[in-house]
Amino acid sequence: MSTQVKSRQRVSDHGEVFTSEREVNAMLDLVKQETERVDSRFLEPACGDGNFVAEILRRKLEAAKKRATPPRKKKPLPAEFERQSVIAVASIYGVDLLLDNVQACRERLYEIWNDSYSAICGKEVNEDCRAAVRFILSRNIVCGNALSMKEVDENGADTEAPIVFSEWSFIMGDKMQRKDFRFDKLLAGDYEATAKERKKRTRPEEELGQMSLLLEPQPSDEGELLASYIADYRRIQDHGE
Numbered sequence: 001m002s003t004q005v006k007s008r009q010r011v012s013d014h015g016e017v018f019t020s021e022r023e024v025n026a027m028l029d030l031v032k033q034e035t036e037r038v039d040s041r042f043l044e045p046a047c048g049d050g051n052f053v054a055e056i057l058r059r060k061l062e063a064a065k066k067r068a069t070p071p072r073k074k075k076p077l078p079a080e081f082e083r084q085s086v087i088a089v090a091s092i093y094g095v096d097l098l099l100d101n102v103q104a105c106r107e108r109l110y111e112i113w114n115d116s117y118s119a120i121c122g123k124e125v126n127e128d129c130r131a132a133v134r135f136i137l138s139r140n141i142v143c144g145n146a147l148s149m150k151e152v153d154e155n156g157a158d159t160e161a162p163i164v165f166s167e168w169s170f171i172m173g174d175k176m177q178r179k180d181f182r183f184d185k186l187l188a189g190d191y192e193a194t195a196k197e198r199k200k201r202t203r204p205e206e207e208l209g210q211m212s213l214l215l216e217p218q219p220s221d222e223g224e225l226l227a228s229y230i231a232d233y234r235r236i237q238d239h240g241e
């Protein structure tokens with residue numbers, strides 16, 4: 001995103017002002033180690049067209065290359081890079097109120113992933129894996145209201161459907177598990193667990209500011225598990241919606 005404002009109307013209706021690359025990098029450098037870990041989880045609750053999550057994915061893909069490169073070798077192993085790069089994508093989450101932003105964000109992340117995937121895996125690229133990554137992005141980048149934690153319709157109005165996030169993890173060889181959790185329940189669990197801690201150091205008016213980039217919203221036993229699916233990671237799109 002080169003321009004920071006699409007229209008004055010969108011700024012006044014939705015506070016839509018995009019963050020410049022320099023600021024994105026400076027902010028991400030505050031949690032540099034996490035951005036360079038393939039499987040660290042990030043949630044951007046007002047992701048726009050993806051300025052933060054795109055840079056996070058770029059950094060994670062660099063880490064995936066390193067992880068997939070055997071000692072004393074220069075190049076990553078394609079099959080290992082494929083798996084690591086899927087983990088990288090699957091650990092990034094975003095929410096935005098506006099459908100065009102959500103679609104642009106998913107497409108942008110897909111292009112970043114696919115450029116690396118194609119460059120490293122060459123003739124070994126797999127169309128099922130590409131479809132799996134598109135599916136993961138369709139679930140991880142949600143058109144919703146991060147305050148009410150509901151999905152929204154094409155006009156940005158709340159629906160009855162709660163936002164649901166999937167936790168993706170490799171469990172055995174090529175088997176991937178998807179576990180679905182309601183966002184509101186996850187956050188409530190996380191909030192309860194850390195409420196005392198936060199009370200000690202945070203004033204209430206600071207809370208919203210802290211929402212701008214949530215690091216590691218941990219799906220945990222405190223969340224309410226809605227559904228669970230297990231499949232080959234390249235066929236994860238065959239199960240559930």
Ligand SMILES: C[S@@+](CC[C@H](N)C(=O)[O-])C[C@H]1O[C@@H](n2cnc3c(N)ncnc32)[C@H](O)[C@@H]1O
Binds near residue numbers: 020052096145
């Ligand atoms: C200031 S922009 C930031 C976009 C992006 N994070 C960036 O830094 O470039 C705020 C974004 O939040 C979205 N937004 C506003 N209210 C929201 C809400 N309640 N839930 C989710 N997204 C919201 C807007 O559509 C807009 O894309």
